[in-house]
Amino acid sequence: MIRHETIDVAGETVDWISECYEVGGKHHTVNTYVLSVGDRYVMVDAGTILEQAEFKRLVDDVTDGTGIDALVLTHADLPHSGNVKFLREQWDFDFYCTFTEASFKPETMGLGEAIQCDKGQSMEIFGREFRFLIPQPRLSDAGHEMAVLDSELETLFVADGLGCYHSPEHCGQPGDGVPRDEHVAGIAAYHLDALPFVVFLDPHKIEAQVRGLFEDNDIDCLAPIHANPVVGREDVLAYVEAFIEAMHVVVESEERPSSVSLPR
Amino acid sequence: MSGILKTAIDHKIVMFRGSRRISSDVYWLLSCNSKPDLAARYSSDPPDWYEPGNHVHVSSSAYLITGEQSLLFDNLPPVERDPLIAELEMILGDDGLDYIVPSHHEAPHGGNTNALREAYPDAELLASGYGRGHEMYFLGDATRVYEGERLDLGGPVVEFVEAVILDTALHIWLFEHESRTLFSVDLLGIPHMGRDCLQTVDELEFEVTTAQLIRFHQQALPWLRIADPDRVHRALDEIVNRHAPSTIAPTHGLVIREDAIAYLEKMKEVVSEMATTPEAVTERELV
Numbered sequence: 001m002i003r004h005e006t007i008d009v010a011g012e013t014v015d016w017i018s019e020c021y022e023v024g025g026k027h028h029t030v031n032t033y034v035l036s037v038g039d040r041y042v043m044v045d046a047g048t049i050l051e052q053a054e055f056k057r058l059v060d061d062v063t064d065g066t067g068i069d070a071l072v073l074t075h076a077d078l079p080h081s082g083n084v085k086f087l088r089e090q091w092d093f094d095f096y097c098t099f100t101e102a103s104f105k106p107e108t109m110g111l112g113e114a115i116q117c118d119k120g121q122s123m124e125i126f127g128r129e130f131r132f133l134i135p136q137p138r139l140s141d142a143g144h145e146m147a148v149l150d151s152e153l154e155t156l157f158v159a160d161g162l163g164c165y166h167s168p169e170h171c172g173q174p175g176d177g178v179p180r181d182e183h184v185a186g187i188a189a190y191h192l193d194a195l196p197f198v199v200f201l202d203p204h205k206i207e208a209q210v211r212g213l214f215e216d217n218d219i220d221c222l223a224p225i226h227a228n229p230v231v232g233r234e235d236v237l238a239y240v241e242a243f244i245e246a247m248h249v250v251v252e253s254e255e256r257p258s259s260v261s262l263p264r
Numbered sequence: 265m266s267g268i269l270k271t272a273i274d275h276k277i278v279m280f281r282g283s284r285r286i287s288s289d290v291y292w293l294l295s296c297n298s299k300p301d302l303a304a305r306y307s308s309d310p311p312d313w314y315e316p317g318n319h320v321h322v323s324s325s326a327y328l329i330t331g332e333q334s335l336l337f338d339n340l341p342p343v344e345r346d347p348l349i350a351e352l353e354m355i356l357g358d359d360g361l362d363y364i365v366p367s368h369h370e371a372p373h374g375g376n377t378n379a380l381r382e383a384y385p386d387a388e389l390l391a392s393g394y395g396r397g398h399e400m401y402f403l404g405d406a407t408r409v410y411e412g413e414r415l416d417l418g419g420p421v422v423e424f425v426e427a428v429i430l431d432t433a434l435h436i437w438l439f440e441h442e443s444r445t446l447f448s449v450d451l452l453g454i455p456h457m458g459r460d461c462l463q464t465v466d467e468l469e470f471e472v473t474t475a476q477l478i479r480f481h482q483q484a485l486p487w488l489r490i491a492d493p494d495r496v497h498r499a500l501d502e503i504v505n506r507h508a509p510s511t512i513a514p515t516h517g518l519v520i521r522e523d524a525i526a527y528l529e530k531m532k533e534v535v536s537e538m539a540t541t542p543e544a545v546t547e548r549e550l551v
Contacts, residue, residue, distance in 0.1 A: 023396065030400075048400045076371060077432075079400050103278050103297040103324055104371030108343035138486040141432045142370065193396060196433050197487050200499065202539075205490040251492075 002051040004058045005172045009221045015062045026165035037126045040069040049082035067091030074159040075145035098144045137209035155221040163190045163226030175228040176235040187246035203247045280347035281461040287443040289420040291328040296321035313470040319458030324372040332418025335363035342375040365390045367449040368435040369401035395434030428499045446509035453480040453516030466522040477534045493536045
């Protein structure tokens, strides 16, 4: 199922397109976000290949038919880039990514030219500063993955770490107010499924990295690609605490993801 | 080695380097991505494995296993579609390809899956049964394979191996019993000098160093920086205990035909060093 909601971040509207997929009674989400920057539209990530017609309809609605003006990709994997080619056929836009010099650079994938983003640097897109960050903690399934911080909205877009399964009744709802134990369980289950190498990690290192990220940056909205967004600094920090607890649970439990059965 | 073809794109930045038979049943097909920025950096401050003036390459490999039936494990980035298919036609002739097996969906590994299915419509697509969301990766109709399952190709026998050191969840390794070759995908990748394309590690003038391995793994598997080294070491030991490979064929490195287990042991040093060293280099390199 694909749906469109809006979230209010510091008085501005952020459009949130979510694709939900059922996973053992919970839902896994794949999110796309659209920011209104002046009279332009900046999209972060571009969804999967599975809902293209409806995805286009929603983007049409969000942009009043004018389409997007820029796309920023956290990384090249298909759940994040599934609609790029499709979007290119509809509209002209600037395309920002980290892999313009890779063997799979966008031109060779039929995605057109792109502007290189370097992690650790920032760029202005239509006058708004976006910072491109090394994902912290290092919960990436692609080495070229980046996190994206909208400096004006103080909103962090992150994939694939910090994701969380949600209950069906929470589809399309921000994660603020979800009970902590529900977040802990959803975060743990998501990471075991999506990033099975978590069983090899040191939870203290994860904790140090994620605390550092949120101490070093003003983040008032956490917008994961694989979790419902969380709005408000207090709720963001509560989610971070739930994430830290979940990482301890994952690493210290005897339960193993289906994809890693070798001894830890 | 067969002839070397170059793609027209980017003036030799991504190049198909041809193929080489590494055992009676296994062909190694290689694509290289040249890294001029790395070459410039290394020329001014050469690491032990590098001679100034050489190109620096990061590679993607595909492996063709041939018996009475044939199986292609991994299939290079999309830009290599035409030279890959041309090379396969040259090797396979009229026999065709029986199995297409991307280790996972990422472009350097599965970039030509759909093109190969068009070129070889009778080939069966196999994919890891681990992980979720196969439909999102054009793998929805693939036959799922799991640890321990075997395919007798009429000569070589391959066994699917659960990937241990991995990035994506939807991931599988392979082991060929006749040659005792472990296809380790993202494990044991290295940058190499342009003059060493299609050379096996034992043929290199310089020994593969821990630093060389770190250079690759810190980009490809950044989670190793926050790993508990002991846990990863135990997993590496288990690989040795279960398979005792005599050859290791990584997707992003050169084939290891001698002292394969010693290189798995060397990975322990890599993991230990990565887990205890702060990140110091930019990440623009080795993409």
